[in-house]
Amino acid sequence: MAQPVPFLEDFDAVLPGAGTGWLDRLRADAQEAFRKSGLPTPRTEAWKYTNLRRLARTGFVAAEANQTTEVTTVPEGIVALEDAYVAVFVNGRFAPSLSSLDGLSEGVEATSLAAKLSADRTSLEGQFSDVTDLPMATLNTGLLSDGLYLKLDDGVALDKPLHLVSIGTAGEEPVSFHPRHLIVAGAGSVATIVESHVGSGAYFSNSVSEVSVGDGAVLNHYKLQNEGPEAYHLAANLVRIADRAVYDNFVLQVGGNLARNEIRSELGERVECRLNGAYLACGEQHIDNTTFIDHAAPNSSSREVYKGVLDENARGVFQGKILVRQDSQKTDGHQLNKTLLLSPGTEIDTKPELEIYADDVQCSHGATTGELEEEPLFYLRARGIDPQTARGMLVAAFVGEALDEIQAEAPRAAFQAVVDDWLESRSERQG
Amino acid sequence: MAVSTETLEQVNSIAEDGYKHGFVTDIEQESAPKGLNEDIIRFISAKKEEPEWLLEWRLKAYRHWLTMPEPEWAKVDFPPIDYQDAYYYSAPKSDADKPKSLDEVDPKLLETYEKLGIPLREQEVLAGVAVDAVFDSVSVATTYKKKLEEVGVIFCSFSEAVQEHPELVQKYLGSVVPYADNKHACLNCAVFTDGSFVYIPKGVRCPMELSTYFRINAENTGQFERTLIIADEGSYVSYLEGCTAPQRDEHQLHAAVVELVALDDAEIKYSTVQNWYPGDEEGRGGIYNFVTKRGACRGKNSKIAWTQVETGSAITWKYPSCLLIGDNSVGEFYSVAITANRQQADTGTKMIHIGKNTSSTIISKGISAGRADQSYRGLVKVMASAEGARNFTQCDSLLIGDQCGAHTVPYIETSNPSARVEHEATTAKISEDQLFYCLQRGLSAEEAVSVIVNGFCKEVMKTLPMEFAVEAQKLIGISLEGSVG
Amino acid sequence: MSLIEIRDLHATVDGKEILKGIDLTIEAGEVHAIMGPNGSGKSTLSYVLAGRDGYEVTSGQVLFDGEDLLEMEADERARSGLFLAFQYPVEIPGVATTTFLKTAVNAVREHRGEGALDAMQFLKFVREKAGALNINDDMLRRALNVGFSGGEKKRNEVLQMAVLEPKFAVLDETDSGLDIDALKIVADGVNALRGAERGMLVITHYQRLLDYIVPDHVHILAGGKIIQSGDKTLALELEEKGYASFVGAEAA
């Protein structure tokens, strides 16, 4: 490749834990792999609809080497949770002064990855997954430095949600960071994790979250992507769900210039996996949701509802694949993606996919795109409701069907509030 | 009707023998040497006394073909094709090589024809009985031909059209499927030997299903077949390609191209029943059916409907598509694909909405049994210009047995908010309840499967021309013989 | 001034003329019934009055309380006091029935210069009306018409009429799909709204509804025109003889 490889060239800071054999090798191998693959292009099937050309041209420098901007308060736009443990990361680095992790009960370990590495260099050996088929996650491994480390011992129940807040911030120069989060929920544990991604300036967040849900555990995992308007947000979530576990995931994407949230989940036996989400975009935003559900064992069920609302010139992408392996009999897998297009400049590309090798299964997917239906609109107007309010009600109802999928009550209300705000500001824009 | 697993196997093995047999007896015939190069293409063109422009077009395609990689995105698996290890031109078999009457044809093959209810005369043609022995059908064909001429419909072989109607051929050839479209189509452009040509003049409703005529004349259409159908303003034609009966064929690779053009207010209904040799239970032999079919609804209010029943071939790679250019034009795709044993099929459609208020319907029913693998692959694209476009897609897959696979890969791209696109897909196994119900009413397991699968495919089957619907229905049963234990 | 005055109304749907000159005047305090064969244009008339897109008025005039109805948008008509109980009420997933009712009621109240009801006042108000129609809280909590039975949808339409208190209501086959008990409940609901200020147009196929809601006038609509008008006995006559004799008479 004639061009310099982005992100690796100007990276010269010393990474946490450098000099540790296994870690050095892990990073070096990943860097080498990324050097070979480079950024994915639309020729790669998985990136057919999301083009990183503009990101490549932006010339991001590593945030770690250029931490000029101080952040003293958590900005607005995060999920409003009354009562939660909070772990704040600024440009991918743990910010203890903004965090509050006091009072965690016994059997819960919540710390930063960097702290964990410096305390015990061997502690995380073998804990990171092989991500070689995901180029951006490979880059993340190559520059692995910090993130959340959360471990719940077997049978532990977290008494209130843990709120992971990621703040991106950039001054004149665009910066990039590559947080790596490790979440290990032991057998029979119960927890709710909420993520908020916010920020300002031109930054690029390239995160990887590895989530392991133990035998019979119940993990609620909800994410709000509300990055600043100049931000690039790429996130890979690798989720392993052990037998009899329940994983309830919801992703709400409203922010960012270009954002992609990718979830890969691997299901054990008798698992209940719920991947739901909503995306609301306007202006020139590009929002991508890519999910992969691997039914690797029998008797599990997966359910997926993604709803999108696109306005102005926004572009949405939804790719959802359900794989049912040959031995995964009695699989129940259902997926739904609906997108509302509110204005002529919008575009939605949807690719639902079923790959099925077992016969005793019930699988389906459905996808629709279009504008608001005329009939309900007329019905509301025939009851005296003005067109703008009527439209607002119908759009809210449309997104509401996805929000209803969130199992935990308090987060559901908090996410609802974010959606309401978005709809509010939309109707204000329309004046 | 008790049909045994053995029958199918035997029919298959006959076909396979026929396949081997073909090469051996070819020697004395006038053919080009093995392999592919510009000289071979010049030879083909010269043999057919083609005009210069057509030779140039073939060569252009060939040169481009050399630069094209094999398409790899389809979910099919086969060893690389050695293009140099094949013949690209051989004159039709002489009558001397053919069976003189049905008495010389394998009785098992005839038994299958019988089950499908194919009339005796047609059986002779299908079994490749020498033409002079089939006097009746020739005269039937002549009657049809006269009827068509009366209303001005042109229906002839592609070679004949090149000689008789060069202006039409030159105007429309490659106008729907450009020569560089994909590797298989490109190869066809370079080496096609014959095919069919249809022109329906303005305002004419073709007085008969072109199927009937076609089936009688369908002999030796060749490995690289090319079809071009033009429906001029306000005309209508229904065309049926292929046969419900098993086809004996000597070639493994079939790369056909079909182009349809519908002008203002015209309608083309194109139905296919494909039952090429699928290979044996272990996946040995069988046809590679790599077909590019595309229709352009150029005119306003035009309509193109594809119906396909695909039960044969070792590998099917086929996406009959519609370019909906004219305002209010309509595209339809109805498909039943059955794969058993080691068959692989990657099939579907593309509906490209360009004109205003264009609408498309896709109904795809896939049945996978044995160790077969099947994919539906489809694209619905709504361009920003396609105000008010509509699409409805329903893809259902049925699995019979736990060793087969069924995959659904739709791409939906919408850039017009007034368009409404709906896609639904389901995958499930054949219902135990339904099976039990049928068994309880005295049906055998095979009959029960046949009944249930036919029900599953009903929406598609009912779009077939009447006389073929009955045969196609029986074919479904026969294709799945031996799939339930 | 009449409550509503329809003069020589012609309307097309998808370029096809459905209404071919309707003349009909309804005074405040009156209930009129329209009967007519399937496809004669009854629902079309109700949609034209309610202002549905795609129903194009090609000529004629409609005065509602002296104002030009056809100039108004659908929601303006509703706020001005025109109500349509739909023949086929649409299901709207995700919109809770109460939320919807509250938005509608307050939109109408605001238009009349009455203050908006707060959540408590509204709930009390709705419960009262709903109770009379045998609609329970559970139905109110559910999404609008979603999963409602045919009869429940129709009762919900009447509930909406009751809370919106229109000046003029068109009921399009509100009786179809109702069992005997429900029919009585609905008819009681409708009768409770009858009053000197209010007019109604009841579209139905069955005399039996008119036993409960006794009309002042009955009209027969066929082929997009009113071919006969009379008092309530016309409905009885119609039930006895069928449409054929009336339609035939017109053609002759």
Ligand SMILES: Nc1ncnc2c1ncn2[C@@H]1O[C@H](COP(=O)(O)OP(=O)(O)OP(=O)(O)O)[C@@H](O)[C@H]1O
């Ligand atoms: N969108 C449309 N396009 C074309 N014709 C339409 C359309 N909508 C309605 N029509 C036709 O208009 C005519 C009148 O329909 P309408 O619904 O008003 O009848 P109706 O009297 O209410 O019948 P019913 O008693 O069955 O409710 C019918 O012939 C119908 O088919």
Ligand SMILES: [Mg+2]
């Ligand atoms: Mg009606």
